[in-house]
Amino acid sequence: MNTFKYQKDDNGIVVITMDMNGPVNAINDEFCREMSEALDTLEKESDLSGVVFTSAKDTFFAGGDLNMLMAMEPGDERKIFDTVEANKSLFRRLEKLPVPVVAAISGAALGGGYELCLASNYRVCVDNPRIEIGLPEVSLGLLPGAGGVVRLTNLIGLEAALPLLLEGKKVRPQQALKTGLIDATVQSKDELISHCKAWLVNNKGNGEVAIQPWDKKGFKIPGGNINRPSIAQTVAMAPHMLLKKTRGLLPAPEAILDTAAQAVTVNFDTALRRESRKFASLPVTPVAKNMMSAFFFQLNQINGGGSRPDVKTKFTFKKIGVIGAGMMGQGIAAVAAGLGIEVVLKDVSIDAAEKGKAYTAKVYDKKIARGRATEQDKEQALSLIIATDNDEDLKGCELVVEAVFEDMSLKHKVLTGSEQFLTEDGIWASNTSTLPITQLAEPSHKPENFIGLHFFSPVDKMPLVEIICGEKTSDATLAKAFDFVQQIKKTPIVVNDSVGFFTSRTFASQLQEAATMVSEGIHPVRVDNLGKAIGMPVGPLTVNDEVSLTIGIKVRETQVAAGLIKAEDDRWPEGNKLIEKLVKEHNRGGRYHGEGGYFNYVDGDKAIWPQLLDMYYDSTVDISDSDIKDRLLFINVIESLLCLEQGVLKSVADANIGSIFGIGAPIWTGGYIQFVNSYGLERFQARCEELAEKYGERFKAPAIVGKKIAAGELFL
Template identity: 60%
Template sequence: MSVFKYEKDADGIVTVTMDMTGPVNAMNEEYNVAMNETVDKLEAESGLTGVVFASAKSTFFAGGDLNMLLAVKEEETEEFFNGILATKERLRRLEKLPVPVVAAINGAALGGGYEICLSCNHRVAINSKAVQVGLPEVSLGLLPGGGGVVRMVNLLGLQNALPYLLEGKKANAEKALKAGLIDETVESLEELLPRAKAWILENKDNEDAAVQPWDRKGFKIPGGNANSPKLAQVLMMAPPMLRQKTRGLLPAPEKILSTAVEAARLDFDNAHLVEARNFAYLACKTPQAKNMITAFFFQLNQVNGGSNRPKDIAPTSVKKVGVLGAGMMGQGIAYVSAMAGIEVVLKDISQEAADKGKAYSEKLLDKRVSRGRMTEEKKAGILGLINATADDADLQGCDLIIEAVFENMELKHKITQSTEGYLAENGVWGSNTSTLPITQLAEGASKPENFIGIHFFSPVDKMPLVEIITGDKTSDETLAKAFDYARQIKKTPIVVNDSVGFFTSRTFGTYIDEGIHLLTEGVNPIQIDSLGKAIGMPVGPLTVQDEVSQELARKVQSTQQEMGLWREPVDGNVTGEVVEWIVGEHGRGGRHHGGGFYEYGADGSKKIWQPLVDKYYKEDHGVSEQDMKDRLLFRSVIETLKCLEEGVLRSVADGNIGSIMGIGAPVWTGGYLQFLNTYGLDKFIARTKELAEKYGKRFEPPAIVVEKAEKGELFS
């Protein structure tokens, strides 16, 4: 029995209801067979009036088979290319049927799903939050290969199509209608199929209804073709702007732009050949695609789906959260919690400090209102959920309290002991520490089994990750509750075991440390930061140290040394020595302390602090640019391997998602562990040994990667 249900009614309209094996409809071999059979049958059908494509799933159609895309090899490029042409040919035959074809969109139609919709003459969708349309392939290192680039350019024009193609921009039903991505909406599922059929009957005498715009005589692409003077400036500026954004590390956006330009220059069918060839190149020949598919689809779904959440524990939700400390982190935690509809008690040592913390939420909400993304009424409701206070008693009944005060063990213990009693029965205590071990922090709690680390990243409202850290006595119930809270506030939670610096802070520190190693070896500080960005990091390591605060780095080291937690770096404490010089001798604590490695102007400008150059820069430092780039990247990869080896990381997926979303690892890597799979484990081991010989033991490959290589295994 076909997974495409084929029904013809008394009016001669065939409804094809897609109901494929598995939870979603997807472009796999099952789809190829079903679509081929369906198009054959439609072409042979007598008395046909029109066709409606519908879905029996909650989504309309999910897109391509990503497992197949991961498995395809470079030597299979030509075979893959021919397969893409076959997929395109089926959709081309569909849109050339002599009767109107309508897409009845009941849910998400993304990627290949929206390409099917584009092959229909008319698109009608439910006006529901469940509906999303778009072509997000760029986020997976790919381009829309089923005709998405070509049809989108022909539908909207080159300039209007580019945001949907280059940014993977998605649209809900309302926005899609306004943009011309769909043609009409209905208010309910019950109205969807009847309306699709009604449109066919309304247009049975309209010959153009069965002909795609690009197949009509005299058709011109909206806004002009690629040779149009109107588009000349856009096409001249687009490549350098794109290169500046991708830094040449992401081939997909460049291939998309090239394909889109060709779609606006060539005839329709030849443009499809270009699209197919470029899609085959990205899928078969670029490691970026395999890295990004692995991380941003499979592993992100694995992490968000609760792979590290204890099983057999019922889902929970937080109704009232206490946030201790209304500073930068606390105010952000309060905001995201209130946005999720949670009652928040934002507590600080003074009412003034607490009010200032609440004002942060008001400022963010005002921005939403000014942009038309929120009503004043909604804003007032969210602000009403935040109780800014200096009174501990207001914490009574919180099912979760998150402490977000300075990184000082004694202070944190004191706060835990004085306010833990206000928790509801079986309430959870969470610490937003970024470095201090949870097991030792829990010593200040009367119920260490209810104590857990909930590490947010700054700014909390923008950063998508939460790092959950379990102590030696943290219970499974506590972990499950913390995980559920993170999902409740729409964050992605990774779960790690206890360690100084956990996973993210510990690994991130190596990027900064290597930048400072390069500095002391004589490399120009501006070049160090430039090469950090050249490998795909958001900013350079010296800039990061200034932003995080030189003063904070000094205090963290001092605290760890006092507590006996300090681990002496294998190649010497270079960072500590430089920080002591710049802070201790010169009082330069970082950007928010008047300056650090850089000097900062009131107008937002910055320039390197000249004494830094005078002290360290050597024109003949002898470090090659490739060595610099590899060192900046590999230090973090090596530290991630150590975290996996030591059991700090519970899974490869947590390491990859955590490194990208929390540390800012280059997206093209797919995360620091996935990077190894496509770089090659043997190649990595050989290269790290070279670096270790030249620059120090910190580059020696950890045993775990050597063992994997010997067994011929990958990190999965």
């Protein structure tokens, strides 16, 4: 053993400290070699009384080797199966040792790391709220393949295991203890090994503790097996419920459900083999490759600072200002204060500012009701928010985020009245979704300290912030903005200046294409349903109703008036005419404005506004479902490609993560640019030509696609 440190004490207890090459411990060839050698030694020990597995890393164990899985192609299923079975044989040998095995969890134990814990007889974790435990493989398009599905189902029962497996939940130590994922906690890392050894000493000679529950004669799965009516009903009904959620687009949840059902139907070792077969079918699929690429490699690239300038000093903010206590401003204040940052929340009146501050109380009341916060947490956050109508209270702020309405002159007025109160090297950020940062910065005395921070609503729930650099924005300002976004635990993407930047212009293209289809006579419900069928969280017309048709019109009119866009360059003239007609002639601005846009809302029920059908629906329109679905999907992809081609997007990773986290790209795509890779560049270009011939030039593939084809490259 080279990277497994093997230490045996006078009580016959062996502590194996995993310290593999690289930043984390992971299931790979090195692990298999080290674990095999460790087991060979343990199986030969004559006076062994117990084993403790712990880690020298900050994490306990990180999981499997995704680089290896990404390299797998169709036809490699048998190779994957054999590899997984080899890993499982090690875990099976571990749990069949004649002495108890303890997992001493000092850091995150996710995926394969927690599967190692499941193969242990006793699991102890440091009670640190930063530690996460779970089996999140479904979020990567995979299933837990080293026994995780089968063992967790046997440990806590099918009904308790399914939510953890199908949603890939990561839980903190106290919740893990409550749900039975671990057996005990200790207060500090210093106590961990001594607690594990004490448990082994207390149970020395007790052969029962060395046998896994599922290996004991007469074992019954908690909650029952397939012969219990309630379990049989769950197995029968769960596929229908899952299909409603995944719409048949995600293979991994279906494979997990089938594997868990097998775990309550066949014997333990047979269930393990079936789990391996299901696992082997997933890594070769485009969906798994897309999800691994986006949610592991590219997300890690972004969170690791891939888009941050090379500015060595990392800045920590202590005091910020937020101007505008409306929906966005109050959300920014709540998030920042909740993480210990002093916030000056300023509006035109004290009443408006106090109302914005009260939003934080509402956020915490919901958290308290769910057991995720305490009254003390709420009071602490509220104590950090100063509600005011006085610009001078912004004095000493290291950052001011302006979150007023999308009006250039209003934003200029706010800037000139408040910028002077920033600290000497403080930065100013506009929470704008569409207006160019370079023009917003024109009145600034320090345009190099001006940047865009585009938050998404609701701020306390949405994980993304789009950082926009103006022409004069300095690297130091960008680095500070990046640090702030990470300080408030959001994911930052960085883009260059333009009208609508990346997310807003891409999102708008989807809404305008949907409106165009309605103007062509296609039934609105069909448009919405087929939007959901490709994996959008909700239909595009419903989204437009929720975000407001009125705002879209006002933003466009503002852009035209400011000379940012030309009315005659509209690529969706009929769709935009429809939206304007709904708003200006029929006072249907969206749900927020009382009257819905496309829909009526009565007592929580939603139905198409009948007059919309009278004006536009044409039952003779002949268009296939596949064309509708591709129009809704491809228009987003094309707009994203244009942003990349025009230099608005700085990286493919920013495009993919931004599209998923910010504007609801279907997760099976891996993001709108990654979709082109898995669809095939030549095939994508050809399909764009077909759509362009039928529906307009807006569907032509951007030139960057042809360049990639000629170079034989993917979008990476």
